[in-house]
Amino acid sequence: MVLHTHVTPETHQHSENVWNPHNESIGNTPLVELTNLSKNLSPNVRVMAKAEWLNLSGSVKDRAAKNIIETALAEGKLGNGQRLIDATSGNTGIGYATAGKMLNVPVTLVMPENVSQERIMILRALGAELILTPAAIGIDGAIGIVQDMVAKEPDKYFHADQYGNPANWKAHYKHTGPEIWEQTNHQITHFVAAVGTGGTITGTGTFLKEQNPAIRIVSVQPDKPKHGIQGIKHLATAIVPPIYNPDIVDDTIIVNLDQAKDMARRLSQEEGLLVGLSAGAAATAALQLAETLDEGIVVTVFPDGGFKYLSMDIWK
Ligand code: PMP
Secondary structure, eight states, X not given: OOEESSOOTTGXXXXXXXXXXXXHSSSOOOEEEOTTTTTTSOXXXXXXEEEGGGSTTSBTHHHHHHHHHHHXXXXXXXXXXXXXXXXXXXXXXXXXXXXXXXXXXOEEEEEETTSOHHHHHHHHHTTOXXXXXXXXXXXXXXXXXXXXXXXXXXXXXXXXXXXXXXXXXHHIIIIIHHHHHHXXXXXXXXXXXXXXXXXXXXXXXXXXXXXXXXXXXXXXEESSSSOXXXXXOOTTTSOOOTTXXXXXXXXXXXXXXXXXXXXXXXXXXXXXXXXXXXXXXHHHHXXXXXXXXXXXXXXXXXXXXSGXXXXXXXXX
């Protein structure tokens, strides 16, 4: 798929007129400041969020999906008809499915049946093969099913393995971290991120600590195993993703579903930011932390937008 910004007879010879979404619309997202929600903070404290819903397929996971697929293609693990397969709670799958169509890679996704209907509909629209697994076995059960399928037919599949593939966290080490470092003029003091695979926090956190070891890296986690905040993990009871590096994490803030929903509602109604539940969780933690500071720049990540959650009871 290519989109022409100016269609002229010479377009096919002049590639500067051609938008390549896979290359140009993933990453380099803006940093938005939560000015209204920060009103009661100390005047020297600012809270900002990376607007990751502006990535091509609508979430932070475009970054990981792009780097995982490009690395596999470069290493010859994909591209000879192998199907990319992975377990996903939705967003990584949407990233794979989008990139898969653009780069001609067939995609199979194994996903818990209780993810939002919007995610399933989007993936069907993008033509990915979907295998829905019982809600009771969760994402860890879906991971097990992928492992069995790959073990049975190793030549058919490339296991993208977002939970164990270093190309996931390296996408954030190479891009998300440097972007935040530059966008804050090297002034960031705290980085707050919700943890799913741990790719965002590990890659971004590692880069930021290398620039300035005083930057505090704070993880956001749900309060219980069946927490209802899609895309993030309760690490105390879940399989800890191999790419998650706890050594760079200084603190953890626990957020529950009600807090995430309330904050998602406040973000849309007070800031005009229609974002998802994990963004609500991230903002809850970032603002809680900011309340304890006299000065600083707290940066968090809003992983996706609110459209995929409209069927839930958040804004009703
Ligand atoms: N929020 C949402 C909505 C997600 O889909 C994900 C990815 N599973 C995350 C947060 C966490 O990102 P990461 O996998 O990089 O830890």
